[in-house]
Amino acid sequence: MGLVKRAADIAFTFRFMRMLVLDWKDWDAFKLGIIDAEGKRNRKVEINSSEKKSAYTPFIRLAANVKRLVSKIPGGGSKLGSFVSALFLIKEKHGLDDFKLMKISEKLGYDVFDFLTEANSWFVLEDKRLSPGMYRVNDYKMLNCSLEEVVKPKDQVRVSEECYPIGDVFGIDVYEVTHINTNRNIYVAVSELNK
Numbered sequence: 001m002g003l004v005k006r007a008a009d010i011a012f013t014f015r016f017m018r019m020l021v022l023d024w025k026d027w028d029a030f031k032l033g034i035i036d037a038e039g040k041r042n043r044k045v046e047i048n049s050s051e052k053k054s055a056y057t058p059f060i061r062l063a064a065n066v067k068r069l070v071s072k073i074p075g076g077g078s079k080l081g082s083f084v085s086a087l088f089l090i091k092e093k094h095g096l097d098d099f100k101l102m103k104i105s106e107k108l109g110y111d112v113f114d115f116l117t118e119a120n121s122w123f124v125l126e127d128k129r130l131s132p133g134m135y136r137v138n139d140y141k142m143l144n145c146s147l148e149e150v151v152k153p154k155d156q157v158r159v160s161e162e163c164y165p166i167g168d169v170f171g172i173d174v175y176e177v178t179h180i181n182t183n184r185n186i187y188v189a190v191s192e193l194n195k
Contacts, residue, residue: 012059016090019063028055029064039068069140069150088167088174088187089142098170123159123190130163130175135193143184156180157188 019027029035033045034056041064047053087101096104123131134156141151151157157177165173166187176185177193 016059016063016066019060020067024067027060027064029060031055035064039064065150066142069142087169091169092167101169123193123195124173128165128173130159130177130190130193132159132161132163133195134158134180135177135195137186137188138192138194141179141186141188141192143179143182143186151179151181151186157186157193 024030024037024039032055136154139153157179159177166176167174172189174187179186
């Protein structure tokens, strides 16, 4: 049973990552009018048929939320940092290693070397700890626990005294910090923070 579940998890991971790069107009939910051209839910359209229910499952809502978050991020380092954070969530939930993440990234058209060039160490101490204090996030983020709630740009986060990397994706360290408004944790790469 464990092997079947793991295979299903991997399949969903690939599907999820594919949806992140698929144009909104190619989503079934868009074709049925459930979401608009920016992926936002059209509340005027009722989900009252099996076709509409299949086109807007909780899985699809999650993918739409993540895609909307990523789309609001201006290009450059922040986009890669946010993508790294999203990959780390997937890595943690499904127990994937960097090799499998690299294969996923290649299928999505991302070059692993794009991640490796992002080297921002403004707030990193010599022992790889983040300098403690209050920071602001650059762009929209999701809370680790719900994946539904949104952290807004310029929201404050607290970095504790002992904030060491909790993991990495392609050599970019990922940290867990506390969102002040909700007192919940989020994952960030250093490039997503500013003072």
